[in-house]
Amino acid sequence: MSIDNIKKRITATISGPVTLDTGSAVIGSISNTTFAVTQGTSPWVISGTISSITNAVSTTSAANSTASGTIAAAAETVECTISPGASTVGIQLTGTWAGVGDLVIFEATVNGSNWENCYANLTSLGSIAVITSGLNGLYQMAVAGYAKVRVRGHTWGTPGVCLVSFNSTVGSSASLLALPMPPGTNVIGKFGIDQTTDGTTNKIRDIISGRNKTYTDASFIMGDSPVIHDVNTGLGRNGTAGVIENYGTGNVQVEISDNGVNWGDPFVVRAGKTFDLQGLNIDSIRMTWITDTSYQIVVW
Numbered sequence: 001m002s003i004d005n006i007k008k009r010i011t012a013t014i015s016g017p018v019t020l021d022t023g024s025a026v027i028g029s030i031s032n033t034t035f036a037v038t039q040g041t042s043p044w045v046i047s048g049t050i051s052s053i054t055n056a057v058s059t060t061s062a063a064n065s066t067a068s069g070t071i072a073a074a075a076e077t078v079e080c081t082i083s084p085g086a087s088t089v090g091i092q093l094t095g096t097w098a099g100v101g102d103l104v105i106f107e108a109t110v111n112g113s114n115w116e117n118c119y120a121n122l123t124s125l126g127s128i129a130v131i132t133s134g135l136n137g138l139y140q141m142a143v144a145g146y147a148k149v150r151v152r153g154h155t156w157g158t159p160g161v162c163l164v165s166f167n168s169t170v171g172s173s174a175s176l177l178a179l180p181m182p183p184g185t186n187v188i189g190k191f192g193i194d195q196t197t198d199g200t201t202n203k204i205r206d207i208i209s210g211r212n213k214t215y216t217d218a219s220f221i222m223g224d225s226p227v228i229h230d231v232n233t234g235l236g237r238n239g240t241a242g243v244i245e246n247y248g249t250g251n252v253q254v255e256i257s258d259n260g261v262n263w264g265d266p267f268v269v270r271a272g273k274t275f276d277l278q279g280l281n282i283d284s285i286r287m288t289w290i291t292d293t294s295y296q297i298v299v300w
Contacts, residue, residue, distance in 0.1 A: 097160030225289030248293030
């Protein structure tokens, strides 16, 4: 029989599970459907009307979620619900609370009721991972798997207001570069010095010990100068990281010593600026008045 004698159109009933990718929905099954099949160049064209669709499931793209609020006392909180698919939340802290002894703490929950401490990356000071903070700035938290995150007033000695803004985003997770090394006695590979696992000079320390020491002077005047902050006594060891924040309107001169006797060259931290102490061996810090100002030092 010649192909020309075959009917150009046929009628058929299709039933059973059929998957149709429409770009926005997944269709579970199609039944009682009549299609017209038109012969032509391969592939053949199928057209018709679907009489019933069952088990249609819509899909939606994840969107960013935001939240904001204020903290003006210990135990007050600002929460952010993590949007589906989000892996990172950005946090910005602003306001009059910073540098006066107040601290906030970062927390997260999976079940929505039990909160645990979490690290936040202080990205505006070079990706320092912290659990508590007394500084304004930009922070990031890796939040994949969490239901909510929050900032909570931890200690609040001076009346001040912390403004908290959240933005959870879909994308690659934040990398926390300054988390503490796990405990143990193994020696890390050599970096040009002979390292030991005891308390000698060449020991490679954890960047964060879990303890910090804070020195604050909200009104640093000429009569207070110079002042030496003994970090070694405060921590029981030399500090290895931290920040000096000059949140006042004047400039201040800073010197750092690794033994309390010999001092490095003096430098100036200008009004409104912050100096990063990351990687330094800090026994003592000497602050010398230039003009009236306010400062806070956090060392760990």
